[in-house]
Amino acid sequence: LAFSKISPITRVNSLKILVFRSVFVFLLLALSATVSFAEIRTENLWWLPDNVTVGGKKIDVLFYFIFFLTTAVFVATFVVQIWFMIKYRARRGVKARYTHGNNTLEVVWTTIPAVIFIGLFIWSNRLWNQLRHSTPPVGALQVDILAEQYGWNLRYPGPDGVLGKTDSKKVDPIHNKYGLDLADPASRDDFITYNDFTIPVGKPVHVILKSRDVIHAFYVPEFRLYQDLVPGSTISWVWFETTRTGTFAIACNQLCGSGHYNMQSKADVVTEEAYATWFAAKAKNPAAPAIEQAQPLASATAPSSISTP
Numbered sequence: 001l002a003f004s005k006i007s008p009i010t011r012v013n014s015l016k017i018l019v020f021r022s023v024f025v026f027l028l029l030a031l032s033a034t035v036s037f038a039e040i041r042t043e044n045l046w047w048l049p050d051n052v053t054v055g056g057k058k059i060d061v062l063f064y065f066i067f068f069l070t071t072a073v074f075v076a077t078f079v080v081q082i083w084f085m086i087k088y089r090a091r092r093g094v095k096a097r098y099t100h101g102n103n104t105l106e107v108v109w110t111t112i113p114a115v116i117f118i119g120l121f122i123w124s125n126r127l128w129n130q131l132r133h134s135t136p137p138v139g140a141l142q143v144d145i146l147a148e149q150y151g152w153n154l155r156y157p158g159p160d161g162v163l164g165k166t167d168s169k170k171v172d173p174i175h176n177k178y179g180l181d182l183a184d185p186a187s188r189d190d191f192i193t194y195n196d197f198t199i200p201v202g203k204p205v206h207v208i209l210k211s212r213d214v215i216h217a218f219y220v221p222e223f224r225l226y227q228d229l230v231p232g233s234t235i236s237w238v239w240f241e242t243t244r245t246g247t248f249a250i251a252c253n254q255l256c257g258s259g260h261y262n263m264q265s266k267a268d269v270v271t272e273e274a275y276a277t278w279f280a281a282k283a284k285n286p287a288a289p290a291i292e293q294a295q296p297l298a299s300a301t302a303p304s305s306i307s308t309p
């Protein structure tokens with residue numbers, strides 16, 4: 001009845017607005033769907049990817065607690081709201097009644113969320129400290145990760161199990177990206193892989209994260225691990241322990257340039273035996289001989305480690 005009183009022009013306009021809004025909402029939904037599918041995943045597509053680290057399990061417990069708590073609160077408040085909207089709707093002959101509120105209720109519904117939020121703060125802060133500010137266990141496998149446009153260099157300690165010294169003055173963009181200091185005996189057996197991060201399952205892994213050029217991000221959703229790599233700084237507090245074997249994607253998660261879309265490496269979590277085989281094969285080709293061979297040429301031209309446009 002009310003609609004027929006509106007002039008035809010207003011009716012056409014409101015129809016236009018309705019169509020525009022529908023299209024907008026549809027595009028927004030389509031766009032958000034595209035973003036959520038940008039990650040190549042084969043399992044558990046509608047939910048979190050499988051977690052495969054000890055620390056990740058603790059993050060998931062916190063996540064599920066918050067998720068189910070907020071879901072329960074959401075359902076409860078909407079049930080009450082809808083119920084009240086129907087029960088106290090305007091009706092003929094029923095007069096509205098003014099109420100100034102209830103102090104006891106106010107105190108109760110302020111105290112309960114406050115206690116929950118403080119509890120969540122303590123829980124998550126302790127977890128963060130445990131995962132990000134704890135010393136890696138003795139005997140953890142150390143891998144020196146150097147990100148660049150557009151790939152991942154991974155330096156492993158050779159059979160001696162110790163990463164050799166590096167020196168920024170010795171950096172050569174082609175022959176010695178890490179600036180490996182060959183005067184240190186521990187450097188001589190270090191080997192470097194490219195986009196191949198192979199680690200043994202169930203063993204603590206301590207990654208040292210660096211960038212050669214711009215900000216990149218080391219992101220493995222299955223590890224529940226995300227850390228930016230900032231040029232000029234060495235991030236040495238990230239370590240984790242895997243719980244099962246599998247191949248996962250390390251996708252750079254910072255828009256780092258035109259080749260960003262393809263900046264990925266595999267993280268291969270393998271059995272102890274498979275790792276020993278892989279390690280033995282790689283350790284046969286340490287980085288040192290190639291650096292030594294190229295060194296005279298490199299020091300003569302002395303190129304800078306950062307290229308400027």
Ligand SMILES: [Cu+2]
Nearest residue numbers: 216252256263
């Ligand atoms: Cu990147």
